[in-house]
Every structure is written in C-alpha cells, then in structure tokens.
Amino acid sequence: MSDPRPTDAYFDAWRGGVIDTMLGVPATPEQRKAEHYSKFNAGILDKEAREKFTFPAQYMFKDVPDLGEIDDPIALLLAEMDRFNVSIGMLNVSTNPIAREAVVQHPDRFVASFNVDPNEGMESVRTLEAAVKELGVRSAQCFPAGLYPQVPINDKKMYPLYAKCVELDIPIFVNAGVPGPRVPMDCQNVAYIDEVCWFFPDLKFVMRHGAEPWTQLAMKLMLKWPNLYYSTSAFAPKHYPDDIVHYANTRGADKIMYAGYFPMGLSLERIFSEMPQVGFRDHVWPKFLRENAARLLKIA
Amino acid sequence: MTTNPAYDAAHAGGVIDTATGIPKSREEMFEFYEFIRNQTRDAESKAGEGGLEFPAGYMFKDPVHIEDEELGDPVEFLLGEMDRHGITKVIVNVDDGGHGARAVRDHPDRFAAGIGADPNQGMDAVRRIQRAADEFDLKSVSAFPAGLYPQVAVNDKKFYPIYAKCVELDVTFATTIGVPGPRIPFQPQEVAHLDEVCWFFPELRIVMRHGAEPWADLAVKLMLKWPNLYYSTTAFAPKYYPEAIVNYANTRGADKVMWSGYFPAGLTYDRIFAELPSVPFRDHVWPKFLRENAITAFKLDR
Numbered sequence: 001m002s003d004p005r006p007t008d009a010y011f012d013a014w015r016g017g018v019i020d021t022m023l024g025v026p027a028t029p030e031q032r033k034a035e036h037y038s039k040f041n042a043g044i045l046d047k048e049a050r051e052k053f054t055f056p057a058q059y060m061f062k063d064v065p066d067l068g069e070i071d072d073p074i075a076l077l078l079a080e081m082d083r084f085n086v087s088i089g090m091l092n093v094s095t096n097p098i099a100r101e102a103v104v105q106h107p108d109r110f111v112a113s114f115n116v117d118p119n120e121g122m123e124s125v126r127t128l129e130a131a132v133k134e135l136g137v138r139s140a141q142c143f144p145a146g147l148y149p150q151v152p153i154n155d156k157k158m159y160p161l162y163a164k165c166v167e168l169d170i171p172i173f174v175n176a177g178v179p180g181p182r183v184p185m186d187c188q189n190v191a192y193i194d195e196v197c198w199f200f201p202d203l204k205f206v207m208r209h210g211a212e213p214w215t216q217l218a219m220k221l222m223l224k225w226p227n228l229y230y231s232t233s234a235f236a237p238k239h240y241p242d243d244i245v246h247y248a249n250t251r252g253a254d255k256i257m258y259a260g261y262f263p264m265g266l267s268l269e270r271i272f273s274e275m276p277q278v279g280f281r282d283h284v285w286p287k288f289l290r291e292n293a294a295r296l297l298k299i300a
Numbered sequence: 301m302t303t304n305p306a307y308d309a310a311h312a313g314g315v316i317d318t319a320t321g322i323p324k325s326r327e328e329m330f331e332f333y334e335f336i337r338n339q340t341r342d343a344e345s346k347a348g349e350g351g352l353e354f355p356a357g358y359m360f361k362d363p364v365h366i367e368d369e370e371l372g373d374p375v376e377f378l379l380g381e382m383d384r385h386g387i388t389k390v391i392v393n394v395d396d397g398g399h400g401a402r403a404v405r406d407h408p409d410r411f412a413a414g415i416g417a418d419p420n421q422g423m424d425a426v427r428r429i430q431r432a433a434d435e436f437d438l439k440s441v442s443a444f445p446a447g448l449y450p451q452v453a454v455n456d457k458k459f460y461p462i463y464a465k466c467v468e469l470d471v472t473f474a475t476t477i478g479v480p481g482p483r484i485p486f487q488p489q490e491v492a493h494l495d496e497v498c499w500f501f502p503e504l505r506i507v508m509r510h511g512a513e514p515w516a517d518l519a520v521k522l523m524l525k526w527p528n529l530y531y532s533t534t535a536f537a538p539k540y541y542p543e544a545i546v547n548y549a550n551t552r553g554a555d556k557v558m559w560s561g562y563f564p565a566g567l568t569y570d571r572i573f574a575e576l577p578s579v580p581f582r583d584h585v586w587p588k589f590l591r592e593n594a595i596t597a598f599k600l601d602r
Contacts, residue, residue, distance in 0.1 A: 121500055122467050156457030157500065160464030166423050199422050199458065 009282035010275070016286060017087030019293040021113075021139075021173065022208065022233040022259040025091065025098045026073040029054040029066065032264070035096075040181055042148045049182045055265065057180025057234075063270065065263040074102045078109060084268040086260075087290075088299060092141060093131070100135065111297055112137045113173065118157035119147055125164050132168050138297045140165050140172040141208075144187040145179035154192035162200045171204035171296050173231065176218070177211040180234070190214035190221070197225035204296060208233045208259065215243035222247065222255045229296065233259035236266055237274035248288060249281045256284075257292040302577035310586035314388035316594040318440065318474065319509060319534045319560040322392055322399040323377050325368040329354070329564070336482045339449055345483045354566060356481025356535075362571065364564045375403045379410065385569045388591075391440050391598065394432060404436055412600055414440035414474075418448055419458035426465045433469045439598045441466050441473050442509075445488035446480040455493035463501045472598045474532070476510040477519070481535070491515035491522065498526035507597055509534040509560070516542035523548065523556045530597045532560040537567055538575035549589060550582045557585075558593035 027035070033054045040056050049056060055064055070076060081089055087109070091099040094115035103110045114131040116124045131137040140161065144151050151157050153174060165172045176193065178185045190211050197205060206229040211218040222228045230252075232240055248256040262268050280288060293299070301308055324332060330348060336355040337346055344350045354363045371377055382390065391414045392400040403411040413436035417425050432438050441462065445454045452458050454475055466473045477494065479486040491512050498506065507530045512519035523529045531553075533541055549557040561572055581589060595601050 122464060122503065125464055125468075154457070156455075156460045159457050159460035163423060163426055163461035163464055167426075202423060 007276075007282060007285075009285050010280070013285035013289050014085055014272075014275075016290060018085055018258065018289045019297070019299065020081075020086045020089045020260045020262075021206075021231050021257060021293050021297070023077065023081075023086075023089035023091055023262055024264050025096055025102065026067050026070050026076045026263045028068075028070060029064070040146060040148075040183070043146075043150065043183045044181060046182050056182070057265065060180050061265045063267065064265055065267045067263060073098055074105065077102070078106065080262065080268050081109065084272045086268065090139065090259075090293075090297070093135060093137065094127075103135070111139075111299065113139045113141045116140050116142050116161050116172075117147060118142070118151045118155065118161055119149065121157070122160065125160050128161065128164055129168065132170060137170070139170050139206075141174070142172065143175045143179075145175065145183050145185065146181065147187075150184065150187040152187040152192055153189070154195045155187075158196070159199075162196065162203050165204075166200055166202045171206050171229075173206045173208050173233075175209040176207040177209060177214060179209070190217050193218075193221055193228065194224075197221065197228050201225075201227065203227060205229065206231050206257075206296065210235055210241065211244075212241060215241040219243050219247045219252070222252055229255050229257065229292070231257045231259035231293075234261040234265060236270060237278045240278055245279055248284050249279070253284050253287050254292055256288055257296070258289050259293075304577040306583035306586050307577045307581075310590045311386055313587055313591060315386050315559065315590045316600070317382075317387055317390040317561045317563075318507065318532055318558065318594050318598060319442075319562070320378065320390035320392055321564055322396050322403065323366055323371060323374045323381075323564045325371050326353075326365045327368065329365075335449065336447055336484065339447075339451075339484050340482060342483050355483070356566065359481050360566050362568065363566050364568055366564060374399050375406070378403070379407070381563065381569055382410065385573050387569070389600065393442070394436055394438075395428070401436075408437075412439045412598070413437060414442055417441050417443050417462050419443070419452045419456065419462055420448060420450065422458070423461065426461050429462065429465050429469070429471075433471065438469065438471050439600060440507075441471055442475065443473070444476045444480075446476065446484055446486060447482070448488075451485065451488045453488040453490075453493055455496045456488075459497075460500075463497065463504050467501055467503050470599065470602075472505040472507060474507040474509055476534075477508045478510060478512040478515060480510070491518045494529065495522055495525075498522065498529055502526075502528065504528060505597055505599075506530065507532050507558075511536055511542065512545075513542060516544040520544050520548040520553065523553055530556050530558065530593065532558045532594075532597075534560040535562040535566055537571060538579050541579055546580060549585050550580075554585050554588050555593055555596065557589060558597060559590050560594075 090111050090113050093099045093112040103112045114137040176190050204227045260271050344352050351357045391412045394401040394413045404413045415432045477489050505528045
C-alpha cells in the first residue's frame with residue numbers, strides 16, 4: 001500500500017540528482033505535430049484523432065505542457081531540469097538537430113538515445129551503429145505501435161537491431177502495453193517480450209510507457225529475465241501501476257527507473273509534486289531516481 | 301577431351317566448387333550424420349541401415365565411401381581429387397575439426413574459408429561468424445535449415461541476426477533449399493521462404509544448394525526478381541539437373557547458376573565430370589557455370 005507521507009529518504013535521493021530517461025526538446029504543439037506526430041496519421045483512422053488532436057494521445061492527459069513561444073529550447077529545458085533537480089536527461093537525437101546540439105553543448109547534462117525503425121532494415125542497423133560510434137549515443141529506442149507499418153516487439157524485423165544492441169552493449173527502450181494513440185495495440189503486447197529476452201539474454205531491454213494492463217506479467221518477466229527493466233515514462237506518479245511499485249519495493253528495486261514525459265505530455269512540475277507521495281520504500285528511492293538508469297546508461 | 305568443345309575449353313580454364321567437405325573416413329561420416337539420425341523417426345533412418353548409412357542414401361546410387369586406410373591426410377587427399385579433375389579452388393568450412401582451417405592457411409590459393417551457422421545458438425552464432433571473419437578471409441556462411449535441431453525455417457527470425465552479420469561483413473550466405481533428402485520435414489526449406497529474406501536483406505547474397513526441388517520454377521522466378529539470389533547444383537548428379545534451372549541458365553540466368561559438387565558427402569567427382577559434358581548448356585554458359593559465377597557470388601576475387 002502507498003504511504004501518503006513524503007519521506008526524508010525521498011528528499012535525500014531527490015537532492016542527489018535525478019536521471020530522466022525520457023525528456024524531449026521543448027517545442028510548440030504545432031511544431032511537434034508537424035515534425036513528429038504527423039507521420040502517425042498514416043496509421044490513425046478515426047476522424048477525431050486525425051483532425052482535432054494535436055497530440056495523438058491527448059485524450060489521456062489533463063495538462064499537456066503548453067510552452068508558448070520558445071526562444072531558446074535548450075535553455076528552457078535546462079531551466080526546467082534545474083528547477084526539479086534533474087541532473088541528467090536522455091534525449092532522442094535521431095532526427096532532432098536541437099537535441100544533438102544539446103548533447104554536444106552540455107555533455108554533463110544530457111545523454112543521447114537513438115530511434116530505430118525496423119522497417120528500414122539494415123539501414124537502421126547501420127545508422128544506429130554510426131550514431132553510437134560518432135555521437136556517443138548510449139541507447140536505442142523504438143515505438144513499435146507508432147511505426148508504419150507497425151512492427152511487433154518480437155517480429156523478425158527487430159532482430160538485427162536487437163543483435164546490434166547486444167554487440168554495441170547498449171540498452172534498448174521500447175514502448176510496451178496498450179499505446180495511447182488510437183492505433184492497434186497488438187504489436188506492444190508485453191507477452192512478446194518473453195521470447196526476445198530468451199533469444200537475446202544479453203540484451204538490456206527497458207519497457208516504456210506503462211506496460212498496461214499487463215503489469216503483472218511485466219513483473220513476472222522482470223523476475224524471470226535479469227536484463228529486463230521498466231521505466232515510468234508517460235505516467236504521472238499518481239498513476240504508477242500498483243504492481244510496479246510493489247515490485248520495486250520487494251525484489252525489483254534494481255529494475256524500476258524513473259522516466260518523465262516532458263514536454264510531450266507531462267510537466268516536470270506535476271511529476272515532482274506528485275512524486276513524494278509514491279509509496280516506495282526508503283532504499284528504493286536513490287535506485288529509482290538515479291542509480292538504475294546510471295548503471296544501465298553507463299553514467300559515472 | 302570430351303565431345304563438347306565449349307565444355308572442354310571452360311573446364312581447362314579451371315573449375316570452382318563452392319561446397320566441398322574435408323574428406324572423412326566411412327566411420328567418421330557415419331558419426332557425423334548422428335545429428336540427422338537423431339531427428340529421424342523411421343526405423344531405417346534411425347538405425348542408419350538398409351542403404352541409409354548416409355541419411356539420404358536412398359536417393360544415391362553410389363555414395364562416396366573412403367575407407368580409413370586410403371584417406372591418409374584428408375587435405376592432401378582432397379587436393380589430389382581437385383588436381384585430378386581440374387578444380388582450382390574450393391570453399392571448405394574452417395570449423396570442421398581443424399583440417400579446414402589448416403587447408404585454408406596452408407593453401408590459400410586452393411581453399412577459401414566458409415563457416416556453418418546454427419541460429420539456435422543465438423548471438424553466439426553471430427559471434428562465431430565475426431570471429432571467423434576476423435581470423436580468415438571469410439567467403440561463405442552456410443546453413444542446413446532442415447537439419448538443425450530444432451529445425452529453423454530459412455525465413456525464421458532466429459536467422460535474422462546471422463543475415464544482418466553477413467550483410468555487414470559482405471559475406472555470402474549459402475543454404476540448402478527444397479525437400480531435404482534425409483527423412484525429416486521439409487517445411488524449413490521451402491523455396492517460397494526465400495522471397496521474404498531477399499526482400500528484407502536486399503544486399504545479402506544468397507546461394508541455393510541441394511536442388512530447390514520440387515520448386516525449381518519458383519527458384520527461377522525468384523532469381524529473376526532478386527538480383528542477389530543464386531543457385532548452385534550441389535548434391536545433384538548432372539543428369540538430374542532440373543530442366544527449369546538448365547533453361548534459366550541458357551536464357552536470362554547465365555550469371556546466376558553455378559556448379560557445385562557433393563564431395564565427399566554423396567557424389568564422386570568421377571561421376572560428376574563424366575556426366576557434366578552432356579548437360580545441354582549453351583556455349584557461353586559453361587565458363588560462367590564452372591567458375592565465373594562462383595567468383596561473383598562469393599566474391600572470391602576480393
């Protein structure tokens with residue numbers, strides 16, 4: 001059960017600095033729609049989502065951050081991070097030149113992740129390898145339900161990418177569970193992860209975006225597979241699944257790590273105002289907020 | 301000299317065999333085939349009796365048998381066979397008991413390096429390929445999908461990391477395809493599976509082995525469609541080459557079809573070279589078939 005009172009342990013851990021494995025470069029909703037979400041439209045068939053939503057999963061989120069006019073997105077991001085003690089954030093640098101600039105200019109504050117698209121075949125394998133070697137990218141990431149066409153987590157098209165991640169010794173962050181955008185869920189079924197962990201025992205696989213409603217299975221699989229992890233991206237702390245909090249408090253303290261969703265869907269303000277109420281046990285907090293991500297991303 | 305001058309001229313220019321095994325004694329061969337007997341269910345195959353000492357023996361009139369006392373040094377034995385038949389170069393597996401690696405090291409002009417791959421080993425299979433490529437001038441990664449335990453279809457996801465590694469290393473993949481001789485299921489070797497692999501890995505050079513039967517027509521159609529798909533005549537005595545393949549070599553496929561033998565597994569070079577001149581290839585096909593296509597498909601001149 002959750003303990004509603006913030007603990008000293010939380011604040012001690014928080015003051016020590018947070019690693020956020022899912023941050024984005026601030027942009028206006030219109031920019032975001034034009035640059036990123038527009039490609040979803042190919043797979044979205046319902047009219048409301050297609051025409052009216054600026055953010056494809058907006059029906060789930062109460063206050064999607066509206067940052068107004070943005071002068072200097074990197075400065076804005078750093079200021080937000082400073083406000084909430086986020087010492088290091090992971091940015092997807094695969095297409096966004098500002099994200100690349102942020103990583104180059106502030107190597108002490110940002111680490112880079114790189115988006116892979118299994119539909120591109122060997123081209124994606126090559127760009128990932130080049131990104132790791134040339135840009136110092138520390139992780140791969142993939143959004144199976146957002147691909148067009150969609151690619152299930154255990155699909156053969158993913159296998160060359162998983163193999164490359166093992167070779168490069170980098171983790172891959174993958175959305176798991178029912179996706180927010182109104183596209184089919186099947187490709188992100190948590191059950192598919194079992195086969196991947198079996199075939200690639202050295203692959204460090206990090207679930208993103210909740211794994212709901214299969215959180216019990218997610219827990220069972222994390223127990224079974226040493227290299228399977230969970231990050232809390234896209235979930236406001238008050239909605240963290242009970243199973244996941246329970247698992248972190250029992251055998252999974254080394255497996256669950258914080259990730260936010262700023263500025264895509266959640267403000268850091270909301271996240272860190274709700275965070276102290278999450279019922280983690282004392283020893284979990286430093287692992288959750290920083291250490292698990294640091295180990296996985298090789299941050300000293 | 302035969303009665304086929306175009307064949308004679310091509311043969312005199314040298315022949316390449318892309319699928320040779322290091323010769324083994326009769327006993328060693330029997331032992332080697334244990335992996336197939338393990339998967340067969342019929343009593344004859346399981347016992348290796350009734351003409352099935354060689355698991356596909358029911359198909360072959362005179363399988364190769366080398367008695368222990370005539371073998372001597374297997375590499376020298378193979379070189380002797382090659383010289384006798386004008387074979388200038390062969391690909392051997394360097395993971396075959398040490399003799400293959402020695403052959404490639406001692407006679408790099410006569411032997412090129414290949415390695416077998418078992419996708420059931422996961423990333424270890426990929427690592428073995430990488431190590432072989434680091435150590436040798438690796439030309440071929442090969443698989444026998446129906447012979448694996450468990451069997452793995454040629455378009456199965458377990459193969460994909462191996463294909464990706466082949467592309468990365470620019471090494472050719474050779475696979476048995478079509479109904480396998482041993483009495484085990486054929487499904488993993490359906491020719492149709494190759495279509496998807498060629499689509500997803502357009503740079504991967506794939507060489508079909510062991511006939512592609514009874515889907516030789518489909519094999520031709522796919523070779524027409526996919527520039528990097530090839531066919532080699534392994535395990536087929538020349539008089540049994542599928543008509544569809546001979547026609548294709550004579551028309552648009554002169555650059556796609558290459559000779560390969562089946563020594564020492566099932567066919568003697570004596571039989572092959574006695575039958576070869578009677579295959580109705582057109583004149584311009586012969587040098588490509590006996591030598592040039594192997595060089596292209598396996599990048600032997602790189």
